[in-house]
Amino acid sequence: MKAAKAALREASLMRRDALTAEMRHAFSKEIAAHGEAAIAFSPGTIIAAFLPIRSEVDLQPLMHRLSERGAHLCLPVVLDRQTICFRQWQPGTDLVSTGFGTRGPGPDAAVVDPDILLVPLSAFDSRGNRIGYGAGHYDRAIARLHEKGCNPTLIGIAFDCQEVANVPHEPHDVALHAILTESGYKNFKT
Template sequence: MDSAALKDTKAQTRRTMRAQRDAVPDAERAKLSRLCCENLLQHAPLDQAAIVGLFMPIQSEIDSTLLIPPLLKRGAALALPVPIGRTGMLFRSYKEGTELVDAGFGTRAPGRGAREVMPDLLVMPLLAFDSECNRIGYGAGHYDRYISERILSGSKPMLVGLAFSFQQLDKVPVGGYDLPLDMIVTDKDVIRAPEGD
């Protein structure tokens, strides 16, 4: 598939999957969010991470804020992403009571007074995924750029996608620069990247 066709296919996939996610009733989304977060707390290697990077949900995403109280209770250090420019990103330390400010793209994050940190494990949002842990995000490339920079610096974090099970496709359209995740956790399953990847 050439680059133009791949771009068009990804855009169509994003539209389709966003519409499916938006169509889930609030009560059902809340129930599925709880199941997703419970699975992540049980199966993701959170204890191996000094700092866990989370995300604040936007639009019809999983309510990832359900992870915050149990992780803080475990004594985990948390961080939230801050978009920088069109494709850049960094993470700032998040503690209970940290004031969140508008960070652009509909997100909220700790302000400039919060310490910049480098999470060992990222819990990431997505629009679609497949059984090989390929992911489609929103298309801005913030996570892709951040992860690539971490890989180049020799400090690749563990990558864990958090998704509703209905977001799984037989095959996600990917290019040579798209990186698979290490694990994807849903309300029904825990999917790990194939051995050797």
């Protein structure tokens, strides 16, 4: 199963990498518009987002819109090779290098448990199964949240070109509640 996931990951990331910077920028703006309209929450809800690495979706336009609607935002921070946490962040706050090629809030920012988790991924299918980047950071973070009694809404963030016919899944894999791409927002769980 690892080999099948690795092959799907590689092919999907190659398609994503083939998008021009202009396409990624335009699609990220479309994702922000769809996400603003579709993601329901009350003011004060904690939403975990992420800043783009490599050719990922740029969530900054969506993050600003969610913040304007009253969301409290947080970003992932790599603590070690196995662990990420989510630190509180507001647009305009300074960021520091946080590992894995990412930037995020510094150690003075509060660690929080998100109510909604915007999840980066390399591939997804029409049933809400996802393939991450292979390090398992989000799988472990989601498992820790569940162990604490938290049950965040999991929304995958991707470009349409990252969809595959079937993601092989294992018992520890947690399916997404929804996916957000440039063509819209799709709920998997009702």
